[in-house]
Amino acid sequence: MSKSQPIFIYGITIKDDRGKLKNCQLCGVKFTMSVKEHQCKRCKRAVCDKCAPNKAIVQKADGVSKKAHRLCNFCKDESDSLKRFLEQYKISFNKDSFSQQWLQSFGTDITKAKNDFFNALDDAKLCKDTNAYDIFKAKLEVVINDIDGFVNYSIKEFIVNALKNVEPQRQKEVVKTSILKVAGTLLLLYPQIGYSHEIVLITYFLLCFASEASAYILLTAIYAHILPSQLYPKSNTKYDLVNEYAIVVGVLKDALQVDLNDMTVIKSFLQQKLKNYLLTLGINLFLFETTFFIISSVLTSGSNGYMDLMAQMAILCSLSNQELQKNKFNHEETELFMLRQLRTNQLSVLQKQIQNCDFESYKKVYITSRSDSIQVDNLILSTRQSMIKPDIQKVSEINQKLQDQVDRRDQEMKKLNYEIIQLKDKIKQLQKENSALLNQQQNNDAELYKVKLHELRIDNSVLKSQIEKLNNEISKYKLQIEEDSKSKVTKPKTETIDSDYENDLEEISQFKLKYEQQIRNLKKQAEEKKQQNQPNQIQIDEMKENYENKIKLLQKQIFQLQQQNNNTDEVRDLKIQNQQLSMKLEKMKDEKNKSELIQQKNDEIDLLTELNEELTKENQRLSKQCRDLKSQSGASSAQQIKVLEEENKLLESKIEQYNQIIKELATNIEKVKVEKQKQLEFSDLKIKQKDDLEDVKQVAEIRTVQNQILKGLLKENQTQLSELIIAITQMRQILEKSKLLKL
Ligand SMILES: [Zn+2]
Ligand SMILES: [Zn+2]
Missing domain, CATH: 1.10.287 (Helix Hairpins)
Structure with missing residues (x-):
């Protein structure tokens, strides 16, 4: 069996809506500049700050995340209650927890199950068909290796936690061995069932609540008493599920009082999805708690399990009806809603409503349509094992007793x-x-x-x-x-x-x-x-x-x-x-305070880390450049630098000299200016002496000559100055370049 063969267990695609939605998917608040959009890394909802204040380690396809990721409030609550559930009922892989009460509804118990499983293992050894077993083993290998990739986030979290007691590196092997023993024995002894990935998934789920022996008996019961043979993977007949649709629709109408106008969309949904739901018993289509609720309800219903499974589907449709009608025929959207949104408390309310409903009539319709196949299957099963036959008797006895009780109560009520x-x-x-x-x-x-x-x-x-x-x-x-x-x-x-x-x-x-x-x-x-x-x-x-x-x-x-x-x-x-809620409240209060503080600190740290990172990067870049330059030119560049440095010194001293000259020139100019001023003052005085014209003329002559000399001097000085300035700027440029090179 090559790894490239597609592995497909029916599951729900979770779209990535980040950046596509205008409102928070939990509280509905509009995203704006101040209300930032986040994404819950578990359910992928687009949520606001308020609806996702927590960060946590998240289960990813390739294991646990290294960093803490943002988690929406819905996921936080669901994840916490999942962990509490595991703790409270001491759920662990290959350990009997809920199996006892499930086995009871099929008229057996853990001790008997052990005995029956032992015999079944013996029988399976006698089976000559090792080819089928090898194929199954190969397929199982692939499925278990990839299981994290196709179970939904909630089931994944549950499985990971149920396996906590097994060393991480041994987990896959332990799971494979147990599933091979349980499902492999079933498939060897009852080849008419045939292999499907769903059987692996169902077995895996059962093993989280049951030992191998109990899981084997429960798995056998599922295929012998709950799922009709037409739904066996190996069944070649095309089964149209007409009766099943009729039952689900009937329960929706009669017990759940769903509006008849809504039925068109619901029927279309059922036609597309009911088969997958029945084949997987709902595993992988809902949050863990919802899945558990369904499975537990189905398994405690004994041989009425199939009826119960359909009633559960009716409840799920009724709870999602608003969404169903909104999505019209986009059933994938409804499925996603069902996965993310439906929780046990909603289901249990409607469960009671269904108990009041008289669906004996539906059962009659259904049982007449399937009784033949059941009898045939039971015959085949009973030739291999005695387990099924006495069970039926006991189950029917228990059912009779229950029925009597119900009848008596009904009569009392009637009276x-x-x-x-x-x-x-x-x-x-x-x-x-x-x-x-x-x-x-x-x-x-x-x-x-x-x-x-x-x-x-x-x-x-x-x-x-x-x-x-x-x-x-x-x-x-x-x-x-x-x-x-x-x-x-x-x-x-x-x-x-x-x-x-x-x-x-x-x-x-x-x-x-x-x-x-x-x-x-x-x-x-x-x-x-x-x-x-x-x-x-x-x-x-x-x-x-x-x-x-x-x-x-x-x-x-x-x-x-x-x-x-x-x-x-x-x-x-x-x-x-109540206890859980008050505990949760207490915790939440505590956590809220803590998380607010932590959030603040985290934000600060984030900012600082970012800054630091940037600076470090810049630093690294610069030192790298420096290293590159050094290594590029090696010793010669060092010499060059020396030369340049000397040149630089020379230039600097020159600049100094020039600056000195400029200063001197500037004082000269100042002196000339002062003299000129004096002369001007002097000439003014002379002009006033009008009586001595000669003097005046002489003075005037002297003045012109002096003026000319001064003008020449000034011009000379100015050209010298501008030349100097040009020389200085050139020097500066050279200096700049040499500095850069030095770097
Ligand atoms: Zn929100
Ligand atoms: Zn979430």
């Missing part, structure tokens, strides 16, 4: 729900009755009042007519009295009339009293009725409250029942998380 519904109905009914009664009461009262009012009205009108009649009679009597008084009628007659009238009045007032009494009675009756009604209302209220309390109690019970299953785990997880 409680039913009771609640009944109680709610009862309350509704009672409320209805209550309002009906109230209505009736009101109606009744109104009816009664109406009748009474009507009666009273009638009585009233009768009274009114009677009063009118009486008034008429009164007025009649009054008239009569008036007439009588006019005609002087006898008194007795008036008396009888008066008494009649009084009697009538009495009767009327009695009537009035009677009716008033009646009205009072009626009012009283109404009041009593109302009061009679009141206790009724109280009773109803009490009943209502009673039922509401009962409902609350039942809801609480239901809630408790729901919680019971995951409560203990959750509380433990939360406690651990």
Whole structure:
């Protein structure tokens, strides 16, 4: 097997976006002159100062980095939690840690696994096909040598840390030997599976949580119980995954309530990526913790592992849906997002949502579509080993037990729900009755009042007519009295009339009293009725409250029942998380202070180092030049330099001399100037003596002659001076050159 053959385990390309993005990929702040762009050397995100204040040693393709590199906050946190995880669960290569609970879900344990592996190794020895084994060995050699080149940064960091207990120079050999034993035995005993790089990767990952024996049993379980034979590397049939797409989409729709409008993009993503995801069990597609979450969930699901794997994919799609829709059909971008961004806490939230979903129906669809292949495989496997057969029985027993528990809980829930519904109905009914009664009461009262009012009205009108009649009679009597008084009628007659009238009045007032009494009675009756009604209302209220309390109690019970299953785990997880968080917070506070100081110091040192480097470089360059010059000309140049130095001295003394001359000349000129001044003063005086013309003429003559002489002298001096200046500059140039040469 040549090294040039391409090694390919499905992985995600991490683009280098440095300088291409306008905003920080973590906090979104815009890069400006003051907000500098950095690159996280682990995830390659473009990040701002604030989002990447730390530097750390980073895992590179060729091992650990020598220098500390910038690390974004997301990576820092993820890397720290990865290391804590390794420490907390004492994860180490070829050592049983999580394997115990995974083996349990396949109805076996570490002791049994050891025994089975021992037998399998024996069986494998009997296999005649050493050719296939040799090929596998050669391929494995290449894959393990290059493994750092194709696993993602998080998985790489995990693997490196899991191997910490093995000496660095022995690591590759140790890994190769173990994988060869585990995967090699499987491939020899079950040639129908066939070799693929993914098997190496899966085995490698399992060996980080399991001894060779446990890893072997788990690997066998993955190919016998989880992955369908159509996905075996050797399978020649083209498997279209139609059922798988349907299940993932179904879970997305039903349990995760993803918008139906989003399905087009999601389906396209699944069509491109689901197969790779299934083949690798998600290893190398996500951050370590996410991968572990998926694998652990799949392996603890026993023979439901394949269903769980698809449900996990649905969760991952649901979590990335926004990104999926944003990237449309650029699925590589979404994959990159999934790798960099998805963390376990998000997954575990949706995991619960999925547990509430009834995907028994999907399972039925799926199992009918794959049951044949499973049976065939199991037959082949069981002819070689007894391990698989009793397992199935035990697994199905365990599953049955779990199913029974779930069923029982469901029934209890159903019963409680039913009771609640009944109680709610009862309350509704009672409320209805209550309002009906109230209505009736009101109606009744109104009816009664109406009748009474009507009666009273009638009585009233009768009274009114009677009063009118009486008034008429009164007025009649009054008239009569008036007439009588006019005609002087006898008194007795008036008396009888008066008494009649009084009697009538009495009767009327009695009537009035009677009716008033009646009205009072009626009012009283109404009041009593109302009061009679009141206790009724109280009773109803009490009943209502009673039922509401009962409902609350039942809801609480239901809630408790729901919680019971995951409560203990959750509380433990939360406690651990809490502890970890407070520790982290403490550390972060500490580290923040430290790192700020260190950053400052580092910056200073960087600056100084840079300066120093520059100076050293310059120095080196100069000394090199000097050395070069010296070596170029050797002894002769030394002589030359001597000559030049002598020449130089000579020139310097000459310059000195010239300078002296210049000085003398300058004093001469000064003297001449002074004399001239004196003469001028003198001549002025002479001019004033106008009376002696002769003298004046003589003086004038002398003056002209003197002037001419002085002018000549001055000219001579000036030319001498400029010549000297030229000579000096030439000297200086020569001096400069000789100095350079000396250097
Ligand atoms: Zn930022
Ligand atoms: Zn990063």
